[in-house]
Amino acid sequence: xxxxxxxxxxxxxxxxxxxxxxxxxxxxxxxxxxxxxxxxxxxxxxxxxxxxxxxxxxxxxxxxxxxxxxxxxxxxxxxxxxxxxxxxxxxxxxxxxxxxxxxxxxxxxxxxxxxxxxxxxxxxxxxxxxxxxxxxxxxxxxxxxxxxxxxxxxxxxxxxxxxxxxxxxxxxxxxxxxxxxxxxxxxxxxxxxxxxxxxxxxxxxxxxxxxxxxxxxxxxxxxx
Amino acid sequence: xxxxxxxxxxxxxxxxxxxxxxxxxxxxxxxxxxxxxxxxxxxxxxxxxxxxxxxxxxxxxxxxxxxxxxxxxxxxxxxxxxxxxxxxxxxxxxxxxxxxxxxxxxxxxxxxxxxxxxxxxxxxxxxxxxxxxxxxxxxxxxxxxxxxxxxxxxxxxxxxxxxxxxxxxxxxxxxxxxxxxxxxxxxxxxxxxxxxxxxxxxxxxxxxxxxxxxxxxxxxxxxxxxxxxxxxxxxxxxxxxxxxxxxxxxxxxxxxxxxxxxxxxxxxxxxxxxxxxxxxxxxxxxxxxxxxxxxxxxxxxxxxxxxxxxxxxxxxxxxxxxxxxxxxxxxxxxxxxxxxxxxxxxxxxxxxxxxxxxxxxxxxxxxxxxxxxxxxxxxxxxxxxxxxxxxxxxxxxxxxxxxxxxxxxxxxxxxxxxxxxxxxxxxxxxxxxxxxxxxxxxxxxxxxxxxxxxxxxxxxxxxxxxxxxxxxxxxxxxxxxxxxxxxxxxxxxxxxxxxxxxxxxxxxxxxxxxxxxxxxxxxxxxxxxxx
Numbered sequence: 001x002x003x004x005x006x007x008x009x010x011x012x013x014x015x016x017x018x019x020x021x022x023x024x025x026x027x028x029x030x031x032x033x034x035x036x037x038x039x040x041x042x043x044x045x046x047x048x049x050x051x052x053x054x055x056x057x058x059x060x061x062x063x064x065x066x067x068x069x070x071x072x073x074x075x076x077x078x079x080x081x082x083x084x085x086x087x088x089x090x091x092x093x094x095x096x097x098x099x100x101x102x103x104x105x106x107x108x109x110x111x112x113x114x115x116x117x118x119x120x121x122x123x124x125x126x127x128x129x130x131x132x133x134x135x136x137x138x139x140x141x142x143x144x145x146x147x148x149x150x151x152x153x154x155x156x157x158x159x160x161x162x163x164x165x166x167x168x169x170x171x172x173x174x175x176x177x178x179x180x181x182x183x184x185x186x187x188x189x190x191x192x193x194x195x196x197x198x199x200x201x202x203x204x205x206x207x208x209x210x211x212x213x214x215x216x217x218x219x220x221x222x223x224x
Numbered sequence: 225x226x227x228x229x230x231x232x233x234x235x236x237x238x239x240x241x242x243x244x245x246x247x248x249x250x251x252x253x254x255x256x257x258x259x260x261x262x263x264x265x266x267x268x269x270x271x272x273x274x275x276x277x278x279x280x281x282x283x284x285x286x287x288x289x290x291x292x293x294x295x296x297x298x299x300x301x302x303x304x305x306x307x308x309x310x311x312x313x314x315x316x317x318x319x320x321x322x323x324x325x326x327x328x329x330x331x332x333x334x335x336x337x338x339x340x341x342x343x344x345x346x347x348x349x350x351x352x353x354x355x356x357x358x359x360x361x362x363x364x365x366x367x368x369x370x371x372x373x374x375x376x377x378x379x380x381x382x383x384x385x386x387x388x389x390x391x392x393x394x395x396x397x398x399x400x401x402x403x404x405x406x407x408x409x410x411x412x413x414x415x416x417x418x419x420x421x422x423x424x425x426x427x428x429x430x431x432x433x434x435x436x437x438x439x440x441x442x443x444x445x446x447x448x449x450x451x452x453x454x455x456x457x458x459x460x461x462x463x464x465x466x467x468x469x470x471x472x473x474x475x476x477x478x479x480x481x482x483x484x485x486x487x488x489x490x491x492x493x494x495x496x497x498x499x500x501x502x503x504x505x506x507x508x509x510x511x512x513x514x515x516x517x518x519x520x521x522x523x524x525x526x527x528x529x530x531x532x533x534x535x536x537x538x539x540x541x542x543x544x545x546x547x548x549x550x551x552x553x554x555x556x557x558x559x560x561x562x563x564x565x566x567x568x569x570x571x572x573x574x575x576x577x578x579x580x581x582x583x584x585x586x587x588x589x590x591x592x593x594x595x596x597x598x599x600x601x602x603x604x605x606x607x608x609x610x611x612x613x614x615x616x617x618x619x620x621x622x623x624x625x626x627x628x629x630x631x632x633x634x635x636x637x638x639x640x641x642x643x644x645x646x647x648x649x650x651x652x653x654x655x656x657x658x659x660x661x662x663x664x665x666x667x668x669x670x671x672x673x674x675x676x677x678x679x680x681x682x683x684x685x686x687x688x689x690x691x692x693x694x695x696x697x698x699x700x701x702x703x704x705x706x707x708x709x710x711x712x713x714x715x716x717x718x719x720x721x722x723x724x725x726x727x728x729x730x731x732x733x734x735x736x737x738x739x740x741x742x743x744x745x746x747x748x749x750x751x752x753x754x755x
Contacts, residue, residue, distance in 0.1 A: 084655025099234035
């Protein structure tokens with residue numbers, strides 16, 4: 001069963017007086033539970049593709065269907081709800097809320113959903129923190145954590161709502177290679193445990209070996 | 225909501241410098257507004273108390289012909305019109321349920337003739353029935369020179385001298401005595417008393433060897449509508465008003481009959497009789513002959529020749545004034561039959577001033593008594609308006625301050641929103657709606673307003689409570705007006721506090737609008753682009 005179906009996806013944006021064609025007609029489907037890596041050199045369009053799948057950016061044309069919902073025709077409120085309920089994000093620079101501790105950061109998306117009791121929220125968040133190996137740091141603020149630890153928090157936060165898809169844009173880019181590998185191992189493990197679809201972009205060939213599938217992209221086009 | 229306030233609260237501590245800047249501005253704004261409001265309210269309350277209880281009453285009934293409601297401080301030389309039908313007015317006022325008491329008075333300016341070939345002096349005077357005056361204002365002045373042995377300086381002395389002994393004369397405030405000395409080089413002291421050296425003004429002390437001391441003075445009325453006469457009056461006492469002495473101190477008080485003579489009005493000793501045709505024929509005052517003599521059907525005769533006709537309605541009957549007492553003595557006469565200028569009115573405690581004056585005016589108008597009622601604020605001119613004027617000035621000042629504060633806070637919060645693009649964009653990416661971002665900003669600013677503005681408010685209240693303990697007094701006219709009396713006594717009502725809170729809320733909401741617009745327009749893509 002396809003969790004993501006993309007057809008004829010293009011993305012153009014103006015840059016000064018010229019138009020940049022970031023994506024030039026992308027077509028692919030992703031099955032539920034896949035561990036997919038989008039690879040390509042810098043400027044190839046992988047981040048743009050990931051942003052559109054994540055409902056962070058709009059497509060210029062084409063169709064993006066996530067979990068049976070055509071996202072290109074949704075308003076801001078609906079898009080926000082899709083992001084909250086269906087998608088988890090792991091950013092390159094471990095974007096955590098600096099004033100919240102580890103537990104609160106992980107609880108944050110669940111609290112936005114407003115469909116669970118406080119104790120349920122806490123229990124779910126604690127189980128994921130435990131799963132990413134940060135139980136001892138549950139009360140630490142992001143500034144008190146290392147880069148790898150922060151990215152683990154981001155993974156826990158991305159998974160806490162039980163999303164259909166987790167998107168990770170170059171999740172290891174700011175980590176040393178050993179920590180990067182640990183993070184990818186963890187993502188892989190979570191993919192196995194939670195049956196969540198993982199899509200991550202990278203241009204690091206060492207990272208690609210962890211991917212179940214690889215989607216190569218160059219100059220805004222898919223490369224076979 | 226809890227999450228929003230948790231983030232907002234922690235962000236305040238995270239950005240301490242920014243929070244302190246905004247906080248200080250809000251603190252100062254609230255403090256200034258609270259203290260300012262307390263000063264204004266204190267002034268307003270003090271003025272009301274001191275004017276209503278010490279000089280005018282709540283309402284002043286003035287002649288309908290008076291163009292301006294401000295009858296207290298008219299330009300020098302401009303006389304107040306007359307009330308010649310006080311007895312009719314009294315009949316009407318007695319029926320009014322709203323009124324606690326009323327007092328008819330004369331009020332005008334007199335020249336004080338200089339018997340030493342120098343310049344004359346000028347003073348404003350009230351003409352009163354001392355007994356009624358002391359009942360109406362039981363403790364509004366103290367006797368500082370005169371026979372103070374028995375009454376310990378209280379009004380009781382004046383009351384005894386001028387009511388029970390039925391004496392005529394004048395009591396002069398310290399301020400008026402100093403003014404008259406400056407104008408005339410004469411130092412007035414009460415009869416049967418000695419010069420009190422310590423009460424001499426600085427100028428008088430410097431000129432002590434050549435000081436001309438008198439206990440009588442000749443007063444001559446100033447009127448733009450009729451002739452006046454001069455009258456020698458004995459100084460019965462030197463007084464000090466209990467409050468706003470430097471302002472009320474311009475008003476000397478003389479007995480009403482002396483006042484009437486001075487101003488050329490009918491006195492109580494001059495009875496107004498309506499003479500029917502038969503009597504007129506007997507007296508040889510037929511219309512034709514009068515017309516031949518004066519070109520008018522109105523017949524007016526007074527022993528003194530001082531006749532005020534302006535307010536007497538002669539349209540229906542022909543009237544004549546026949547003196548009943550040739551010597552003009554006020555002994556055993558009905559004082560209320562004579563001419564007045566104003567009637568001071570006190571309302572019952574539970575009556576709203578504006579409602580009371582409205583109802584009274586309705587009655588006076590329907591009764592066609594030729595008078596109208598004005599509030600003490602309007603009657604006292606700029607003094608009554610002082611609180612409003614200063615309140616307006618303070619409001620403008622605070623509005624300007626808040627305007628500057630708003631600009632600074634808006635700028636600071638907008639910068640904060642831009643600085644937090646990554647954080648806000650990330651929140652939006654993981655599912656935070658615009659409402660949450662809005663709530664976060666409102667929360668932060670509300671906490672700052674509540675905390676620092678609240679501290680400003682509390683400190684302001686404390687200052688307003690502490691100031692009276694220092695018993696700050698002033699002899700200066702303008703400062704006394706600002707104080708609303710002799711003593712600086714700020715006052716804060718619950719209404720004032722609520723106004724400050726309301727203003728803080730308004731400032732909070734205004735300051736947060738633009739930063740919110742900036743913040744909610746931050747997209748997750750902006751956050752990623754910034755990365």
